[in-house]
Amino acid sequence: MTLANPITTLILSILTVLSVFVTIGxxxxxxxxxxxxxxxxxxxxxxxxxxxxxxxxxxRFWLVEGGWQPVTSHRDGLLLMSFMLAGTIFFMQNRxxxxxxxAFALPVLTFLLGWAICSSAWTYxxxxxxxxxxxxxxxxxxxxxxxxxxxxxxxxxxxxxxYVQTRLKRKQNLGGLGRLASLEALENTxxxxxxxxxxxxxxxxxxxxxxxxxxxxxLPPGWWFTPKIVLATLAWLVYAVLMNVRYAxxxxxxxxxxxxIIGLALxxxxxxxxxxxxPAPPPPHAPPGASASDDGATLKAVTTASIDHRVEDG
Amino acid sequence: MRVLFIGINHRTAAVRLRECxxxxxxxxxHLNAFRERFPGSECVIVSTCNRFELYVARPLHGxxxxxxxxTFLSERFGVPMDQVASASIHREQDQAVxxxxxxxxxxxxxxxxxxxxxGQVKRxxxxxxxxxxxxxxxxxxxxxxxxxxxxxxxxTGIDAGRVSVGSVAADLARQVFADFADKTVLxxxxxxIAKLTLRHIMELAPHRLWLTNRTHQNASALAEAxxxxxxxxxxxxxxxxxxxxxxADIVVTCTAxxxxxxxxxxxKPILKRRRYRPLFVIDLAMPRDxxxxxxxxxxxYLYNIDDLQAxxxxxxxxxxxxxxDCERHVAAAVTACMSQITHADLGQLIRQLRAKLHDIGQxxxxxxxKKLGQSPDPEALDSALDEHTHRLINKILHMPLSxxxxxxxxxxxxxxxxxxxxxxDLGEEIKPDTEPAEASEPGPDA
Numbered sequence: 122m123t124l125a126n127p128i129t130t131l132i133l134s135i136l137t138v139l140s141v142f143v144t145i146g147x148x149x150x151x152x153x154x155x156x157x158x159x160x161x162x163x164x165x166x167x168x169x170x171x172x173x174x175x176x177x178x179x180x181r182f183w184l185v186e187g188g189w190q191p192v193t194s195h196r197d198g199l200l201l202m203s204f205m206l207a208g209t210i211f212f213m214q215n216r217x218x219x220x221x222x223x224a225f226a227l228p229v230l231t232f233l234l235g236w237a238i239c240s241s242a243w244t245y246x247x248x249x250x251x252x253x254x255x256x257x258x259x260x261x262x263x264x265x266x267x268x269x270x271x272x273x274x275x276x277x278x279x280x281x282x283x284y285v286q287t288r289l290k291r292k293q294n295l296g297g298l299g300r301l302a303s304l305e306a307l308e309n310t311x312x313x314x315x316x317x318x319x320x321x322x323x324x325x326x327x328x329x330x331x332x333x334x335x336x337x338x339x340l341p342p343g344w345w346f347t348p349k350i351v352l353a354t355l356a357w358l359v360y361a362v363l364m365n366v367r368y369a370x371x372x373x374x375x376x377x378x379x380x381x382i383i384g385l386a387l388x389x390x391x392x393x394x395x396x397x398x399x400p401a402p403p404p405p406h407a408p409p410g411a412s413a414s415d416d417g418a419t420l421k422a423v424t425t426a427s428i429d430h431r432v433e434d435g
Numbered sequence: 436m437r438v439l440f441i442g443i444n445h446r447t448a449a450v451r452l453r454e455c456x457x458x459x460x461x462x463x464x465h466l467n468a469f470r471e472r473f474p475g476s477e478c479v480i481v482s483t484c485n486r487f488e489l490y491v492a493r494p495l496h497g498x499x500x501x502x503x504x505x506t507f508l509s510e511r512f513g514v515p516m517d518q519v520a521s522a523s524i525h526r527e528q529d530q531a532v533x534x535x536x537x538x539x540x541x542x543x544x545x546x547x548x549x550x551x552x553x554g555q556v557k558r559x560x561x562x563x564x565x566x567x568x569x570x571x572x573x574x575x576x577x578x579x580x581x582x583x584x585x586x587x588x589x590x591t592g593i594d595a596g597r598v599s600v601g602s603v604a605a606d607l608a609r610q611v612f613a614d615f616a617d618k619t620v621l622x623x624x625x626x627x628i629a630k631l632t633l634r635h636i637m638e639l640a641p642h643r644l645w646l647t648n649r650t651h652q653n654a655s656a657l658a659e660a661x662x663x664x665x666x667x668x669x670x671x672x673x674x675x676x677x678x679x680x681x682x683a684d685i686v687v688t689c690t691a692x693x694x695x696x697x698x699x700x701x702x703k704p705i706l707k708r709r710r711y712r713p714l715f716v717i718d719l720a721m722p723r724d725x726x727x728x729x730x731x732x733x734x735x736y737l738y739n740i741d742d743l744q745a746x747x748x749x750x751x752x753x754x755x756x757x758x759x760d761c762e763r764h765v766a767a768a769v770t771a772c773m774s775q776i777t778h779a780d781l782g783q784l785i786r787q788l789r790a791k792l793h794d795i796g797q798x799x800x801x802x803x804x805k806k807l808g809q810s811p812d813p814e815a816l817d818s819a820l821d822e823h824t825h826r827l828i829n830k831i832l833h834m835p836l837s838x839x840x841x842x843x844x845x846x847x848x849x850x851x852x853x854x855x856x857x858x859x860d861l862g863e864e865i866k867p868d869t870e871p872a873e874a875s876e877p878g879p880d881a
Contacts, residue, residue: 285610289607289610289611289736290730290736292738292742292745301610302613303609303610303611303612303613304610304611304612304713305611305612305613305614305713306613309613370710370711370712371711373710373711373712373713373734374711374713374733374734375733375734
C-alpha cells in the first residue's frame with residue numbers, strides 16, 4: 122500500500138497534466154480547424170493517457186494489500202471512471218457522428234483525475250467491506266461507478282447538445298459546425314448513455330439492498346428522508362425519465378439535455394453528501410463499527426454509506 | 436445619354452425591407468409606369484431575393500435624376516421615402532455600369548461567384564426588352580455585361596468549386612440529423628432555387644421526398660426535373676400540406692406567396708402532432724414563406740436565404756485571388772463599354788448634324804436654282820454662287836453663334852470658345868491688336 126499510493130499519485134498527476142493540454146486543444150478545436158500535426162499529437166497524447174491509466178489500474182490492483190481488489194477505495198472508483206471515459210474519448214475520436222464530443226468529455230476527465238489525486242494524496246480512505254462477499258462487492262461498486270461514468274457521458278452529450286443547439290438557433294459561427302456531432306446523434310447518445318447508466322446504477326442499488334439484507338445491520342428510523350437518499354432517488358428518477366424521453370415527447374431535445382446535466386449534478390451532490398458528512402453515531406442496537414449514515418436504500422446510499430465503513434489510511 | 440443605377444440589396448437593406456419590393460409582383464407593370472412617368476428614358480428592373488435595382492438611361496440633361504428615382508420607388512412600392520433614401524445606393528455612368536458588371540459576375544453576391552444571378556439578370560433584361568423599356572443604351576450595357584460575365588467566369592474560375600446555398604442547407608441538415616434513411620423531406624413550391632437545393636438534399640438519401648405546390652402540375656414537373664423516382668416520393672396535393680408538415684423532418688420552401696404560409700398559428704398544433712420531433716425548415720422564398728417567429732419554437736430550426744448566404748460568405752475567404760482577377764476583367768470591360776456608349780452617342784450626334792446641314796444645303800440649293808432660272812447668265816451665276824455660299828455659311832453658323840451670344844452662364848464661355856477653336860482647327864488664340872510697335876518703343880524721356 123505504501124508503495125502503491127505514491128506511484129498512483131504520480132501517475133495521476135502526469136495524467137492530469139496531459140489531460141489539461143489535450144482539453145485546451147479540444148476546446149480550441151471547437152472554433153478553429155485543427156492542423157494535421159496537432160491532431161496527430163493529440164491522438165498520441167490520448168493513447169499515452171489511456172496506457173498510463175491502465176498502468177495505474179494495474180498498479181492499484183497488483184500492489185495493493187490483499188491481492189486482486191477491483192475497487193478498494195473511492196480513488197479506485199475515480200480511476201476506473203477515468204479509464205472508461207478516456208476509452209470512450211478515444212472511441213469518439215474515430216466516430217464521425219460524435220465528432221467534437223471529446224471537447225466536452227475532456228474537461229470532465231481532467232476534473233475526475235484531479236479529484237482522484239486529492240483522494241489519493243490527502244483523503245485516501247479504502248472501503249472497509251469485510252462482511253461483503255467479494256462478488257457482491259465487485260458487482261455493487263463496479264455497477265455504481267460505471268453507472269456514474271455513463272451518466273457522466275450522458276451529461277457531456279447534453280452539454281454539447283445545448284452548445285450546438287444554441288449555435289444553430291442563434292445562427293452564430295456556423296462555419297465550424299461541421300466539426301461537431303449532430304443534434305440527433307447527441308440525443309441518441311444521451312438516451313443510450315442514460316439507459317446504461319440507469320441500468321448499472323439500479324444494479325448497484327439492488328446489490329446494495331441484497332448486501333444490506335444479508336448483513337445484520339438495521340436501518341435507523343427516517344433513513345429514507347436523509348439528503349443522500351432524497352438526492353439519489355431524484356437522480357434515479359431523472360434517469361428513469363431520460364431513458365424514456367422518446368416516449369415522453371415533451372422532454373425531447375433541449376429538456377433532455379438539461380435533464381442529463383441535472384441528473385449528473387444530483388449524482389455528484391449525492392457523492393458530496395456521502396463523502397463530506399461525518400458518519401452518524403451507530404444506533405444502540407447496531408453491531409460495533411456500524412454507523413447511522415451507512416444505511417443505503419438507493420444507489421449512492423448503498424454505495425458509500427450503508428455498506429462502506431471507511432477507515433482513515435494515512 | 437446618361438446611365439444611372441439605384442437599388443437596394445443585401446448589403447444595404449434587411450430582408451424585411453427587401454420583401455416590400457419583392458412582394459410587389461412582376462416587373463412589367465412597374466416598367467410601364469416608369470415609361471409613362473419618364474418618357475424618353477430607358478429602364479431595366481433587376482429583382483432577385485438579394486436585390487432590387489433599377490438601371491436607367493436618360494438623355495444627358497433630361498429626367499429622371501436620382502431623387503426622381505427614389506421618389507418613384509417610394510410611391511410605386513409604398514415604402515416611406517426616408518427608408519428608401521437610407522437603404523438605397525445610387526451610381527452614375529461608369530460606376531453604374533461597373534455595378535451591373537459586378538452583379539453579373541457574382542462579385543456583388545453574398546455567395547461569391549454564384550451563377551444564378553446571371554440568369555436572373557438575363558431574364559430581367561429580356562422582360563424589359565419585351566416591354567420596350569430597354570433602349571439602345573441599355574441593350575448595349577446589358578449585352579456587354581452578360582458577355583463579360585461569361586468570359587470572366589470562364590477565365591477566372593470564380594464559380595468553380597463554389598459553396599452554394601443548397602450545399603450549405605444540406606450541411607446544416609447534417610448538423611441537426613445524423614441519419615437520413617428514416618427522414619422525410621418536403622419541398623414546397625417549384626422554383627429554380629428550390630430545385631437546386633432539393634438536389635443537394637437528395638444527396639443525403641432521405642427516406643421520402645414529397646413535393647407540393649399550389650399548381651400540382653408544377654410540383655410534378657419539379658419531381659421529373661430532379662429525377663425523383665416513385666418509390667422515394669413524388670408530388671402531393673396542396674390541400675395535404677398540414678399532413679405533409681406533420682410527416683416531414685426537413686422542409687424546403689420557396690413559393691411566390693406574398694404572405695407567409697408557415698406561421699406559428701399553423702405550426703402549434705402541427706408540432707404537437709409531430710410529438711416535438713426536430714424539424715429543419717429552409718426558407719428560400721422572397722418574400723419569406725415562414726414567419727420569423729417559427730425560429731423560436733421548440734425543436735424547430737428555421738433558416739432563411741440570408742442566414743444560409745451568411746454561412747456561405749463566411750466560408751469563402753480563400754477565394755480572394757479569383758475575385759481580384761474578375762475585378763480586373765470588369766474594370767477593362769467597363770472602360771470598353773463606356774467608350775462604346777460614348778462613341779454611339781457621338782455617332783448619333785454626327786448623323787443628326789449631317790442631316791441638319793444637308794437640309795440647310797438642300798434648301799439653299801433649291802433657292803439658288805430657282806433664282807437662276809432656266810438659262811443662267813454667267814455674271815448672274817457668279818453672283819448667285821457668292822450669295823449661295825454666303826447664305827449657307829450664315830445659316831450653318833447662325834445657331835451656334837447665336838447660342839454663344841445668348842450664353843446663360845451655365846457652362847463657361849471659354850469652354851465653348853475652346854471647343855469651337857478645336858473643332859474647326861482655328862489655331863492658337865490671337866491676341867487683340869495693341870499696337871505693339873508704339874507700346875514697346877521707349878519714349879523720348881526714357
